[in-house]
Amino acid sequence: xxxxxxxxxxxxxxxxxxxxxxxxxxxxxxxxxxxxxxxxxxxxxxxxxxxxxxxxxxxxxxxxxxxxxxxxxxxxxxxxxxxxxxxxxxxxxxxxxxxxxxxxxxxxxxxxxxxxxxxxxxxxxxxxxxxxxxxxxxxxxxxxxxxxxxxxxxxxxxxxxxxxxxxxxxxxxxxxxxxxxxxxxxxxxxxxxxxxxxxxxxxxxxxxxxxxxxxxxxxxxxxxxxxxxxxxxxxxxxxxxx
Ligand SMILES: [Mn+2]
Numbered sequence: 464x465x466x467x468x469x470x471x472x473x474x475x476x477x478x479x480x481x482x483x484x485x486x487x488x489x490x491x492x493x494x495x496x497x498x499x500x501x502x503x504x505x506x507x508x509x510x511x512x513x514x515x516x517x518x519x520x521x522x523x524x525x526x527x528x529x530x531x532x533x534x535x536x537x538x539x540x541x542x543x544x545x546x547x548x549x550x551x552x553x554x555x556x557x558x559x560x561x562x563x564x565x566x567x568x569x570x571x572x573x574x575x576x577x578x579x580x581x582x583x584x585x586x587x588x589x590x591x592x593x594x595x596x597x598x599x600x601x602x603x604x605x606x607x608x609x610x611x612x613x614x615x616x617x618x619x620x621x622x623x624x625x626x627x628x629x630x631x632x633x634x635x636x637x638x639x640x641x642x643x644x645x646x647x648x649x650x651x652x653x654x655x656x657x658x659x660x661x662x663x664x665x666x667x668x669x670x671x672x673x674x675x676x677x678x679x680x681x682x683x684x685x686x687x688x689x690x691x692x693x694x695x696x697x698x699x700x701x702x703x704x705x
Contacts, residue, residue, distance in 0.1 A: 470662025507546025507582025583663030
């Protein structure tokens with residue numbers, strides 16, 4: 464059984480030329496999986512922002528959503544874990560495309576190996592303020608407020624929010640601290656999991672912890688990396704576009 468795990472595409476709805484090129488590479492990658500992949504697990508921050516209304520989805524995501532739909536039609540199991548950018552999921556991905564949706568963690572046994580997948584934002588550090596913020600922003604109440612406003616206006620606002628959070632450059636020390644939080648979580652899990660996979664740090668990594676393997680799936684802004692489970696092996700690979 465072939466299982467692919469990827470995270471942090473950060474697909475945008477207001478695209479620069481660079482974003483378009485990135486999306487082309489991501490679409491090439493996803494298309495290459497159709498018909499030869501049994502399971503695709505998306506481990507968060509696939510969309511730079513996800514929102515949907517009773518009758519509306521974001522049209523700029525159409526081409527990628529179409530590839531997911533074709534993957535599903537070709538018999539691929541689809542799993543979607545929310546990240547810290549795409550959590551207001553309201554049924555489109557599950558009902559119209561066929562994703563299984565998970566808000567925090569995903570555990571399963573694949574090829575006889577116990578796997579744990581999570582985006583990672585919950586585990587970067589012991590940050591109570593973030594955990595409270597995370598809980599509040601995911602409530603139906605906040606989601607409804609965002610949805611009351613016309614999509615063209617609320618999405619512009621969402622774009623500004625996402626841009627300002629990105630322009631806040633984290634220091635090397637903070638990045639290291641985040642990465643260490645993920646490794647710490649992986650170490651705790653290594654007692655009863657074979658493969659532990661997370662994203663969020665945007666820094667691809669594969670290390671052995673006790674008898675387990677911890678992989679960080681990296682990102683599709685700089686690294687274009689993904690994780691593959693084939694038979695009884697796990698690997699971290701880089702996608703080479705044509
Ligand atoms: Mn993230």
